[in-house]
Amino acid sequence: MFSLNKIFDKLTIKKPRIRGHAINKASAANIIPRAEHSISRKQISPAALKVLYGLKEAGFDAYLVGGCVRDLLLGHEPKDFDVSTNASPEEVNKVFRRSQLIGRRFKLVHVRFGREIIEVATFRAPPQVEQHVDDAGRIMRDNVYGTLEQDAWRRDFTINALYYDITDFSIIDYTGGIADLKAGKIKLIGDVETRYREDPVRMLRAIRFVGKLGLVLDDETERLIPILAELLKDIPAARLFDESLKLYLAGNAAVTHELLCHYHVFEQLFPQTDELLHTEQDNYPRTLLMKALENTDKRIDEGKTITPAFLFAALLWEPVRQQWIQNVEQNIPIIPALQHAATDVVVEQVKRVAIPKRFTIVTRDIWALQPRLEQRTGKRAFRLLTHPKFRAAYDFLLLRTESGEELTELAEWWTQFQFSSESEQQVLVTNLGSTPGPKRKARRKRRKKPKPAAKSE
Numbered sequence: 001m002f003s004l005n006k007i008f009d010k011l012t013i014k015k016p017r018i019r020g021h022a023i024n025k026a027s028a029a030n031i032i033p034r035a036e037h038s039i040s041r042k043q044i045s046p047a048a049l050k051v052l053y054g055l056k057e058a059g060f061d062a063y064l065v066g067g068c069v070r071d072l073l074l075g076h077e078p079k080d081f082d083v084s085t086n087a088s089p090e091e092v093n094k095v096f097r098r099s100q101l102i103g104r105r106f107k108l109v110h111v112r113f114g115r116e117i118i119e120v121a122t123f124r125a126p127p128q129v130e131q132h133v134d135d136a137g138r139i140m141r142d143n144v145y146g147t148l149e150q151d152a153w154r155r156d157f158t159i160n161a162l163y164y165d166i167t168d169f170s171i172i173d174y175t176g177g178i179a180d181l182k183a184g185k186i187k188l189i190g191d192v193e194t195r196y197r198e199d200p201v202r203m204l205r206a207i208r209f210v211g212k213l214g215l216v217l218d219d220e221t222e223r224l225i226p227i228l229a230e231l232l233k234d235i236p237a238a239r240l241f242d243e244s245l246k247l248y249l250a251g252n253a254a255v256t257h258e259l260l261c262h263y264h265v266f267e268q269l270f271p272q273t274d275e276l277l278h279t280e281q282d283n284y285p286r287t288l289l290m291k292a293l294e295n296t297d298k299r300i301d302e303g304k305t306i307t308p309a310f311l312f313a314a315l316l317w318e319p320v321r322q323q324w325i326q327n328v329e330q331n332i333p334i335i336p337a338l339q340h341a342a343t344d345v346v347v348e349q350v351k352r353v354a355i356p357k358r359f360t361i362v363t364r365d366i367w368a369l370q371p372r373l374e375q376r377t378g379k380r381a382f383r384l385l386t387h388p389k390f391r392a393a394y395d396f397l398l399l400r401t402e403s404g405e406e407l408t409e410l411a412e413w414w415t416q417f418q419f420s421s422e423s424e425q426q427v428l429v430t431n432l433g434s435t436p437g438p439k440r441k442a443r444r445k446r447r448k449k450p451k452p453a454a455k456s457e
């Protein structure tokens with residue numbers, strides 16, 4: 001269908017090198033003319049088109065690149081549109097009034113159109129290119145920047161290195177991305193081990209694209225993941241947090257999670273959970289997590305909001321629960337036993353995946369409310385109902401119940417309680433019996449002491 005052997009003479013330059021490996025077909029590009037591919041301008045966001053035409057009119061080359069071209073060719077709606085150009089960031093900044101320079105080492109430009117942001121990046125050379133060869137001129141003066149061709153080879157996967165050319169609506173393919181897309185393959189560009197070592201996050205990206213696009217990994221791209229997964233240890237926890245969100249909040253969390261486990265990558269991200277997911281005799285931890293992930297996917301599919309805090313509550317519940325049980329066995333009262341367990345697990349987890357406090361606070365609330373949901377007498381149930389995290393905690397209780405914990409009576413009670421009238425609620429609470437004396441005492445103490453919950457059990 002596509003003509004794969006056309007030579008793109010215009011862009012011929014000397015062969016760039018990646019870590020000493022000369023790239024063979026570096027000076028050839030396949031051009032897929034408009035008639036032979038499915039991308040039409042109607043599918044491209046008007047904002048991205050304005051950026052492409054704006055740069056063109058200012059005398060620069062500009063292309064759509066990356067995920068948007070890939071997704072359009074696959075018939076998916078792109079998440080966002082990225083533009084690649086030979087204009088320097090400063091030049092891009094001058095062309096668009098509503099634009100902003102971002103980043104330090106590799107500057108990017110964000111061009112804003114209402115709420116949409118188009119990210120514009122100047123062609124970049126692969127990291128190991130020592131000498132840049134300047135045929136085209138301008139962009140070569142800073143050796144961080146490169147040519148279109150170099151920009152293609154420094155990208156991660158062949159299917160992510162396709163360029164849509166606004167001048168003739170063709171697609172430019174240096175790395176074999178079109179053939180791989182047709183074959184349904186995700187293939188790392190260049191020497192696989194070198195490219196994973198250069199940036200181990202590419203392993204996470206590979207898995208993410210399998211989950212998201214339903215394509216398969218090319219043999220070598222796949223084979224080396226479990227072997228090199230440990231390299232993820234050296235990646236900053238903040239970056240792994242960003243990647244984890246992308247992995248689990250893209251609408252395919254259940255499948256993606258299975259893939260992460262299969263390729264021994266999950267243990268690098270959530271080691272405490274991993275240990276328990278695969279050693280437990282009963283299915284509870286795995287069932288709970290998979291149910292949570294399937295729910296998350298369903299909510300995303302229905303356009304509902306999701307809170308990452310709930311996701312992390314599910315992801316880390318088993319280590320917290322196990323630690324909680326151990327603490328209680330050591331005679332620590334139930335509520336502080338859970339607090340200590342939560343602290344220990346979160347402190348350990350954020351060393352790997354830097355979940356920000358704004359999420360862990362809510363995650364911890366969801367956990368902390370679990371034993372409190374069991375204390376329904378007196379005014380407690382009414383108070384809990386007004387707790388800002390009640391709904392999340394109740395959903396978490398349902399999740400635990402559905403996963404096999406013996407909490408059915410409790411879960412049903414809360415379901416009934418929250419949807420009843422005030423008088424019915426009174427009856428429900430009264431039927432539980434009145435609050436016994438010692439507990440009231442404990443509550444009074446709770447207000448005064450910094451470690452209140454210790455007395456509540």
Ligand code: ATP
Pocket residue numbers: 065066067068079080082154155156157160161199201202
């Ligand atoms: P998504 O649909 O998730 O946005 P994407 O492929 O567009 O997928 P981005 O993170 O937006 O992913 O990156 C845009 C492009 O930048 C990629 O398509 C790829 O060409 C390049 N890229 C991103 N991360 C890397 C990396 N770690 N190494 C090399 N190239 C990368």
Ligand code: MG
Pocket residue numbers: 066067068079080082
């Ligand atoms: Mg993208």
